[in-house]
Amino acid sequence: MPTSADVAKVAGVSQTAVSVALSGRSGSARISPATRQRILDAAAKLNYVPHKNAVALRRQESMVVLFITRPSRIEPFGQVIPHVLTTAASGALAEHGYSVLVTQPEELAGGGRALTALIQRLQVDGVLYDSPDGPEVMNAIASAGVPSVMLIRPVETGNPSPSVVVDPQPGMAAAIDHLGLLGHRRIAYVGREGPHPIDRHRLACFQAALAQYSGHQLEESIFLVRDYSIQAGEQGAERALTHNERPTAIITSSDGLTLGVLRYANENKIQIPYDLSLISFDDAVVADLYPPITSISQPFAECAAAAVELLIKAIVDGQSVHDQLTLPTQFRVRSSTGVPSNFICYPQGAP
Amino acid sequence: MPTSADVAKVAGVSQTAVSVALSGRSGSARISPATRQRILDAAAKLNYVPHKNAVALRRQESMVVLFITRPSRIEPFGQVIPHVLTTAASGALAEHGYSVLVTQPEELAGGGRALTALIQRLQVDGVLYDSPDGPEVMNAIASAGVPSVMLIRPVETGNPSPSVVVDPQPGMAAAIDHLGLLGHRRIAYVGREGPHPIDRHRLACFQAALAQYSGHQLEESIFLVRDYSIQAGEQGAERALTHNERPTAIITSSDGLTLGVLRYANENKIQIPYDLSLISFDDAVVADLYPPITSISQPFAECAAAAVELLIKAIVDGQSVHDQLTLPTQFRVRSSTGVPSNFICYPQGAP
DNA sequence: CTGAAAGCGCTAACAC
């Protein structure tokens, strides 16, 4: 492995000249074109590449950022969102010359202190954080003294990092409009229960959209389930569809729940969209199902890209910014929504 | 950020002592218990963590490995396999104290030389490679002078790296057995065309399993499509199911194709498993569909873990091993296979 | 058992 000294020797210049000519930093224009060319030639000939660790050590910046992914879910479909996020972030970072170190929270056993230590030892320039854990983790990151930005999650009180969040409202409003126009009058929401701001926000947007719908009065039915699993989705669907006031459409708060609703529908010979309209939230995986699911899409890739911009700004400006960037959801009509039928009770037997 | 010198000062010892006591390397036992304890206390008090870049520079090893993922596919479901592989590898590497730098081949524009340079500049200790590109990429990796192992892909002639491959045979044989026992007599295979060893191998295993089936004579129908997309799967299904000698079961060579077959079946009111039995290959995403798909499973996570073991062995032993490890597929019965019906031609109209 | 000294490969003042 050739070093800059080797290049210097071949080019007949000092090691400094090589460094300056190749890195183009401090006093970039101070090398004469002729010398620069000699250096470039020598470097090319020797196949020289600067030693990243040496540069990092000297410059006190490593050009790598740590990406903490959400814990991997058991369900296969749950792998899609983290992967989209990671690759999008990795691509955006690569464009800025940064590499990305990926870690899973499982590897972070030991909690806050361990995480802080990890970040410091790794000497990363920044942290991108996509794990849904509590504030102690965020504080740990913050106390590592490294710029960080959180992905997707809303800023809770006292949150020390800037973040990129997505606003359910636009997609939700469009979804309700769509359903209202189609003739639906009672719309069910199947979402995750609990105090998590994300869940509260989605539900609130659903309710607001319903209230603000400008056509006929729309009725809501809300069914909260314990998590985002397929099983939870099935239960939500069952509760919704066996309820006295049966909705003609369901909006779920995640793809996982949608998969559950779909399973319930299939097992009970409820045809989508004929007997029930279904709208998913996330749109990470449901576009390829049968039928392709009308969805409120979260702009995952854009979030990651935006987070990278924020992070790089923070790194360059010396961790100043404390922004929160909000990206809108989009509504995509596919084939799981239609005009409501007069279908009232369960169909009997096979089709 | 405290340095080892700071710790030394607090502990009242030399910097050397700190290094030796904490890293536990060269002459581990040479520090007296009392001194070691003083050092440990001081380090804890100052919250000291060794500087990774400095260590890497000095030791000439970075404890990071580069993971080159396959290019991200357009279809959402295509994201699952790379993510499973990455997280499994990352977890296994973490256990050995390695971090993982993830990169996508898209970032590697410029081909071989660029890749070699990247690896050298990054100063990674090893490379894990899961991209389906040609031998030039593998040669580039090999010529970076760093141990590497390839994931999933078979070793082609002259392949310079050890690799972990999966053998379709066991799962395929079990699948054929299952189908034969159920009473199927003509089984279709929908796979990707072309000379890629993976595809040839899967097809060969299918044919061999059919030939070796010990019950009734089984007939094969082979339909090769252009890629692993949903559209290709639809076309494969159409060709298979409109053929004169209509199969009662289809085995696809990937989850993507299965999704396509499913779409075709749904659109043509063909019910699975009543009218058609369906078996997928991969089993990355199809367990959660309706019906859950009987599958030949590739052990992705195990592959990644095995690859990590191989890589670490190569790193430690000074890139000696040139192994190829073969992991078996498994057959998992779910709900997409059943007794064949006497269904011969298309059903007419809606259910 | 412990410390002093010599760098790993590079960059950034500072002189010339």
Added chain:
DNA sequence: GTGTTAGCGCTTTCAG
């Protein structure tokens, strides 16, 4: 314009 010098934080001979 160019070279000299002094380290970044750590490990590792080699003397004590």
